[in-house]
Amino acid sequence: MKSESTNLRVCVVGAGKMGADHIERLTRRIAGAEVSVVVDADISRAKKAVEATPPAVAVSNIGQALDRGDVNAVLIATPGFLHRDMLLQVREQDLPILCEKPLTPDAPSSWEILEAEQRLGKKRIQVGFMRRFDAEYQRLRAIITSGDLGELLMLHCSHRVPETPHDFTNEMLINDAVVHEFDVIRYLTGEEIKNVQVRLGRASRHSHSGQHDPQHVLLEIQNGVLADVEIFVNTKFGYQVATQAVFEEGIVNIGEDGGPYVRSAGRWGGEITPTFVERFGRAFDTEVQRWVNAAKIGEVGGPTAWDGYATAACCEAGVAAQKSGEKVDVSLKTKPSIYN
Amino acid sequence: MKSESTNLRVCVVGAGKMGADHIERLTRRIAGAEVSVVVDADISRAKKAVEATPPAVAVSNIGQALDRGDVNAVLIATPGFLHRDMLLQVREQDLPILCEKPLTPDAPSSWEILEAEQRLGKKRIQVGFMRRFDAEYQRLRAIITSGDLGELLMLHCSHRVPETPHDFTNEMLINDAVVHEFDVIRYLTGEEIKNVQVRLGRASRHSHSGQHDPQHVLLEIQNGVLADVEIFVNTKFGYQVATQAVFEEGIVNIGEDGGPYVRSAGRWGGEITPTFVERFGRAFDTEVQRWVNAAKIGEVGGPTAWDGYATAACCEAGVAAQKSGEKVDVSLKTKPSIYN
Amino acid sequence: MKSESTNLRVCVVGAGKMGADHIERLTRRIAGAEVSVVVDADISRAKKAVEATPPAVAVSNIGQALDRGDVNAVLIATPGFLHRDMLLQVREQDLPILCEKPLTPDAPSSWEILEAEQRLGKKRIQVGFMRRFDAEYQRLRAIITSGDLGELLMLHCSHRVPETPHDFTNEMLINDAVVHEFDVIRYLTGEEIKNVQVRLGRASRHSHSGQHDPQHVLLEIQNGVLADVEIFVNTKFGYQVATQAVFEEGIVNIGEDGGPYVRSAGRWGGEITPTFVERFGRAFDTEVQRWVNAAKIGEVGGPTAWDGYATAACCEAGVAAQKSGEKVDVSLKTKPSIYN
Amino acid sequence: MKSESTNLRVCVVGAGKMGADHIERLTRRIAGAEVSVVVDADISRAKKAVEATPPAVAVSNIGQALDRGDVNAVLIATPGFLHRDMLLQVREQDLPILCEKPLTPDAPSSWEILEAEQRLGKKRIQVGFMRRFDAEYQRLRAIITSGDLGELLMLHCSHRVPETPHDFTNEMLINDAVVHEFDVIRYLTGEEIKNVQVRLGRASRHSHSGQHDPQHVLLEIQNGVLADVEIFVNTKFGYQVATQAVFEEGIVNIGEDGGPYVRSAGRWGGEITPTFVERFGRAFDTEVQRWVNAAKIGEVGGPTAWDGYATAACCEAGVAAQKSGEKVDVSLKTKPSIYN
Numbered sequence A, B, C, D: 001m002k003s004e005s006t007n008l009r010v011c012v013v014g015a016g017k018m019g020a021d022h023i024e025r026l027t028r029r030i031a032g033a034e035v036s037v038v039v040d041a042d043i044s045r046a047k048k049a050v051e052a053t054p055p056a057v058a059v060s061n062i063g064q065a066l067d068r069g070d071v072n073a074v075l076i077a078t079p080g081f082l083h084r085d086m087l088l089q090v091r092e093q094d095l096p097i098l099c100e101k102p103l104t105p106d107a108p109s110s111w112e113i114l115e116a117e118q119r120l121g122k123k124r125i126q127v128g129f130m131r132r133f134d135a136e137y138q139r140l141r142a143i144i145t146s147g148d149l150g151e152l153l154m155l156h157c158s159h160r161v162p163e164t165p166h167d168f169t170n171e172m173l174i175n176d177a178v179v180h181e182f183d184v185i186r187y188l189t190g191e192e193i194k195n196v197q198v199r200l201g202r203a204s205r206h207s208h209s210g211q212h213d214p215q216h217v218l219l220e221i222q223n224g225v226l227a228d229v230e231i232f233v234n235t236k237f238g239y240q241v242a243t244q245a246v247f248e249e250g251i252v253n254i255g256e257d258g259g260p261y262v263r264s265a266g267r268w269g270g271e272i273t274p275t276f277v278e279r280f281g282r283a284f285d286t287e288v289q290r291w292v293n294a295a296k297i298g299e300v301g302g303p304t305a306w307d308g309y310a311t312a313a314c315c316e317a318g319v320a321a322q323k324s325g326e327k328v329d330v331s332l333k334t335k336p337s338i339y340n
Helices: A017-028 A043-050 A062-067 A080-091 A107-120 A135-146 A170-189 A276-296 A305-324 B017-028 B043-050 B062-067 B080-092 B107-120 B135-146 B170-189 B276-296 B305-324 C017-028 C043-050 C062-067 C080-091 C107-120 C135-146 C170-189 C276-296 C305-324 D017-028 D043-050 D062-067 D080-092 D107-120 D135-146 D170-189 D276-296 D305-324
Strands: A008-013 A033-039 A057-059 A073-076 A097-099 A125-127 A152-160 A193-199 A215-221 A226-232 A240-247 A250-254 A261-264 A267-271 B008-013 B033-039 B057-059 B073-076 B097-099 B125-127 B152-160 B193-200 B215-221 B226-232 B240-247 B250-254 B261-264 B267-271 C008-013 C033-039 C057-059 C073-076 C097-099 C125-127 C152-160 C193-199 C215-221 C226-232 C240-247 C250-254 C261-264 C267-271 D008-013 D033-039 D057-059 D073-076 D097-099 D125-127 D152-160 D193-200 D215-221 D226-232 D240-247 D250-254 D261-264 D267-271
Touching: A008 A017, A008 A062, A008 A276, A017 A033, A017 A043, A017 A073, A017 A276, A033 A043, A033 A062, A043 A057, A062 A080, A073 A080, A073 A276, A080 A097, A080 A107, A097 A276, A107 A305, A125 A305, A135 A170, A135 A240, A135 A250, A152 A170, A152 B226, A170 A193, A170 A215, A170 A226, A170 A240, A170 A305, A193 A305, A215 A305, A226 B152, A240 A276, B008 B017, B008 B062, B008 B276, B017 B033, B017 B043, B017 B073, B017 B276, B033 B043, B033 B062, B043 B057, B062 B080, B073 B080, B073 B276, B080 B097, B080 B107, B097 B276, B107 B305, B125 B305, B135 B170, B135 B240, B135 B250, B152 B170, B170 B193, B170 B215, B170 B226, B170 B240, B170 B305, B193 B305, B215 B305, B240 B276, C008 C017, C008 C062, C008 C276, C017 C033, C017 C043, C017 C073, C017 C276, C033 C043, C033 C062, C043 C057, C062 C080, C073 C080, C073 C276, C080 C097, C080 C107, C097 C276, C107 C305, C125 C305, C135 C170, C135 C240, C135 C250, C152 C170, C152 D226, C170 C193, C170 C215, C170 C226, C170 C240, C170 C305, C193 C305, C215 C305, C226 D152, C240 C276, D008 D017, D008 D062, D008 D276, D017 D033, D017 D043, D017 D073, D017 D276, D033 D043, D033 D062, D043 D057, D062 D080, D073 D080, D073 D276, D080 D097, D080 D107, D097 D276, D107 D305, D125 D305, D135 D170, D135 D240, D135 D250, D152 D170, D170 D193, D170 D215, D170 D226, D170 D240, D170 D305, D193 D305, D215 D305, D240 D276
Parallel strands: A008 A033, A008 A073, A033 A057, A073 A097, A097 A125, A152 A226, B008 B033, B008 B073, B033 B057, B073 B097, B097 B125, B152 B226, C008 C033, C008 C073, C033 C057, C073 C097, C097 C125, C152 C226, D008 D033, D008 D073, D033 D057, D073 D097, D097 D125, D152 D226
Antiparallel strands: A152 A240, A193 A215, A215 A226, A240 A250, A250 D261, A261 A267, A261 D250, A267 C267, B152 B240, B193 B215, B215 B226, B240 B250, B250 C261, B261 B267, B261 C250, B267 D267, C152 C240, C193 C215, C215 C226, C240 C250, C261 C267, D152 D240, D193 D215, D215 D226, D240 D250, D261 D267
């Protein structure tokens, strides 16, 4: 095996902020991969992106990229509404895919993707729920699995973001933010979510028009565990993602603050992680490294299309619950065997 | 003024664990009071109690104590179901009263006490919600009142107790434990609680028969603030009472762990407060000192009979919500003017 | 026994800040004592002090107070240079004494006090090293004594004060600040200090003229334990007294920060204790309560005149070490048997 | 530029624990490098190492590796006493070198390396002081440089290791452990160390024969800052490297504990980092990535041979101070201009 042959040649689709970050990651931070093509409908953006990764070329649609024949994996970092068509197109060439979340914006279109995978008979799509690669979530899951503190009984989650764009709607609170909590709760418990309820109380004066922020989202898990999520996307103070797990014989918190500890001007403490980049940057690296390693041997190294579908179903229930104020059941089709 | 005249001469009713603790407190830890009479239907228990507080005498009912004429304040530390009659009897002599929570076990009988106070036209009863004298609750309230972090939006409370007697029922989870949360949430927000919902999920294997433990109690406050309380009374790991307050521009936690910080045997950390005595012992001292100071000048130094009544109404709604699984409104009569 | 007879009638000498605080404490915060006389050479200051403690009278010298015959204990809160004469005078009447630190400003005069106590054959003087009544120091001592973490090997102490008066000299750094560390190190280890070395490095620009601040004080204890003290009296950021104890099998820190935990404006953390009052206020209450309780039965409830003498000897060595930069031995006479 | 040409082809010398870790890192965790040759006098160990990095070949001496012509960088991970000869040999071919610490075991031989670099007129050697790539040390340095808290006055360092091999001598405490503190203190302050003193107190019963553990190392920095290092290599409890920096207007701690926060069995807290691998694993990755990036453009991406030489001189002074108990000056030649 020659060394140049070992690198996965990746086509990155979408050269926006997230895509550019993945290009940088593939090129300078992880092993065994190189960017081969960058696709963006805005070709000038694609061209700018390839400047930092010399051998790569810029094209304006995925078809052109696949036609080149020197691509052996695809990383999709476009807005979610474009995912369905692209996934189906790439799926035809049977390439390994890392698809940023969401798999698709709704459960029916996600189910179509699952059907396409089933026709091919194997999993090729990894969905970008990067929290599963965070060391603390992994350690919490290990504690749950070990049974050392007895059974898990409750999960208290908070997801706090300093601010949102002005067009960030109520639905996006669920679809873009709480979706991560849906996935990690499924990851931690190893069970699906049964139903969702949303409580709207006093809204922050920093809520944008069309937004009721914060919200209190209540979940029941199939095994009876109760979870609740405080979603708050205009906190002003900084970024914070934390979970408190309540066991029969103990309590575990992850997402605690850290870093240099300063005493000055009458206060003790430290700096809060400003954005998800600082909080989960390392998890992104690990996610992509695992995907690259798995792709080379024809496997998936993380959450699958099923996880994309199941969270899409949770989001649908969540948005309905936001509107009705009632408990809404999550409706899932039977899990296809390739995802077991 | 002679020094002996400055001491408040207190009749302590109930010489059980809580009564004995108050006798010790009045005698050896706070200023300006002395125990004059100890009342207990079990006269041998009363006699044992007075050994530690020499000039005091032991009697077997409150009437005997009041007849002696050397009592100028009453501290009630008997089980709650005895409070109503005793409060009405003491009320006739117009003595200052410190009544351990609950004021009475239900809202209608609590309302009778309020009517008796109104007939006399002044507040004489202080209810033993000692958390209001805890430095951290006081500082959290000051932060809320200051508006420094914007408006308060949510309160996440947890109330964890290592274990309970075998006859500690589901109703007692609300009436004996969550009642403290009802009171501090009212204290912190300065508002009444509108409704209560209770979620029952997976129960701990340490739950006693007749108990579903833990429970997740959801509250809405009159000003729109959402609160939730995790009540868990068989935690095994230790005692913990904590509140996280969510503001428009910040988050505040109280009830964090403290004390000596140890690194040994592969772990960092410290000891958890084992019981409410260690956690709130100082608050009890402050509570009784404030009551003594206020009683000497004919005032009440803490939560009033109204607070006892309002929390009794919350408990009624809580127990109904436990049974129905639905949101139950808290029904309060109009607040009599002497409590404003 | 009548109740009025149970109160210790205390003569407080010195009505400055510390004296006023003790008067408030004896009158309103602890049990079993009352202020009988307040002595201050500035009679107007004494008169002002007694206003808050009605039955007490104000006089301008200790002789007048003792002549009144209604005093059965003395609390000395004057500057240290006045202590020797006053202690000898009170000692003649065989009254229990609580003497604020230092016992006297130097070892020879402290030794005179010890000789006076020996002539009477019993301990009557308690010295105001209040840290011994702090819960954390007590817990650290219990860990040391238990041997649970093996033998104690090192102590790293820091003593940080926000600012000092302009006339606070280099010698006062040792005599007024490090003196507390000398005492607690002796308390924690149960051993005397063998020698002292002082390192002067870079001085803060906030050091006053005549002060080299901070300093690094190195100690060897008789049992071989090494200790070091960072003394820093113009920290600006707040007050902090902390000790880290290094054992064969673990590390223990006391004096960690606590209180409400706030996330706001990009920072996590809380408020630093501003002064020794907040940090050690409760220890002062406990100290005086123990003294009162012990005085009533003819005993001493805390550090003795020997502790005052031994720390005076450490201070002498410390000041010499500051000047020479060399290691200076602490010279102690044989401990009289009444102090064992 | 073809993609295969972009990879740095590294010859790794030494296939022991540290070498194997670097091979894994170059192959699977960082970008832009591949292992070309593995050298180990024990050829079977070299052969085993290359199994995990397919295109690489195994040889038994550095000469063979350099003769192959397909190596364009060398990473030295052999014991320190072999470094001098190897560095001089590789230096002749003008290849970029990452040399694990120490540069060489003593100052004179380190100086020879500097002379060799000067003859070639450019820096090619990076020394493996990986702490400089740790995020917390970098943030502390940024705080120092910013002046936001005023001038730096003192550094309190602790370096705690759970256990050592039985032949880990007193000299190795300085040369293998404190050497890291020497380097980071130089890194943090940007100044050289003036002198070293060592205090030996009570030794742990876990000290091996020939070891006096722990020790207290005192340093003075050229700019007057005082530092002290607790070096303790048989702590049993776990691994801990921490620094507390004392500024004119604040205190900063790095190396605090983190990770999941657990409350169970009467204790709160979490797991201590067991070894340097968990504590500094990410810093190692960053170090090697920076070296690779810099090597490709003919530069050095971290501490230089001068840092290797200066710390060797500190170690010499440290070992002498251990023996004499006196303050020993660090003797440094003038810094050659290529290191400025």
